[in-house]
Amino acid sequence: xxCYDCCIRCIGAVPYPSLVATLLCYIGMALFCGCGxxxxxxxxxxxxxxxxxxxxxxxxxxxxxxxxxxVIYGLASFFFLYxxxxxxxxxxxxxxxxxxxxxxxxxxxxxxxxxxxxxxxxILAFIWLAVFAFSAIPVFFLFNMEQTCHNINLLAETTASxxxxxxxxxxxxxxxxxxxxxVPGKSCGMTLTSxxxxxxxxxxxxxxxxxxxxxxxxxxxxxxxxxxxxYNYAVLRFLGRKGIR
Numbered sequence: 001x002x003c004y005d006c007c008i009r010c011i012g013a014v015p016y017p018s019l020v021a022t023l024l025c026y027i028g029m030a031l032f033c034g035c036g037x038x039x040x041x042x043x044x045x046x047x048x049x050x051x052x053x054x055x056x057x058x059x060x061x062x063x064x065x066x067x068x069x070x071v072i073y074g075l076a077s078f079f080f081l082y083x084x085x086x087x088x089x090x091x092x093x094x095x096x097x098x099x100x101x102x103x104x105x106x107x108x109x110x111x112x113x114x115x116x117x118x119x120x121x122x123i124l125a126f127i128w129l130a131v132f133a134f135s136a137i138p139v140f141f142l143f144n145m146e147q148t149c150h151n152i153n154l155l156a157e158t159t160a161s162x163x164x165x166x167x168x169x170x171x172x173x174x175x176x177x178x179x180x181x182x183v184p185g186k187s188c189g190m191t192l193t194s195x196x197x198x199x200x201x202x203x204x205x206x207x208x209x210x211x212x213x214x215x216x217x218x219x220x221x222x223x224x225x226x227x228x229x230x231y232n233y234a235v236l237r238f239l240g241r242k243g244i245r
Contacts, residue, residue: 017231018090021224022083024217031214033076036135039207040065042200043138043177050187050195051172057182079218082124086225089117090232114233121229125222132215137175139212142205145170149196152189168192 044058044065052058148170155168169188172178178185187195195201 015087015090015228015232017224017228018087021221021228022087024224025079025083025221028214028217028219028221029076029079032135032211032218033072033214035207035214036211037069037072039138039204039211040069042204042207046195046200046204047172047177049200050191051185052178052182054183057178057185060179061177086117086121086229089114090228111233111237114229117229118226118233121222121225125219125226128215128219128222132212132219135208135212135215138208139205141175141177142201142208145192145201146196146205149193152193156190156193 044062047058047061148168152168167188169186170192171186173180173182173185
């Protein structure tokens, strides 16, 4: 057997759907965890600087950010290991292994393992769908804040009186970032536009968008994993019925 034939058979043995899903999963989790971690830190700085004067007003939010950052560390580790396991399962179950290594053996344990991966991946996809929706909340808040600043700037250009746009506010308490008794809890008028011009605001906004995109990429990777593992299980079931064990 020549070197070319060996290379072709090795390339054919690669489970490409599982490989693509693993790469997407790692890219998505890197964006979600890295950008999300830094975005949470910047959010605490923004709220502490512009929306709350008393430390007690944002202590709950600060504690939530701290604990969620630890959760991010755990998520990164878990998905790194789970991606390796699913990729290994893809290599095991791909039908090209039979052509490369000769007799392919489909055991009862292998089929049970593939079914386990299907169930776990389905549960993870359902949970991550909720995480994906949750990650859209800060993007929605900062988008509304940016649009509000834009409206204030338009009013400032068309009206001479500052009272015409000083009533336009952004209330962090409405989004659950602060308790309702927090002071001031909101920012209005030109004070709000000055916040939108800061580098902290733009950095936080960009980080949350990147984290939201990372969550979407990870969700896509989980769907690809679900398709790949379902196909692998179907192949193993078919080989089992054929008596190849």
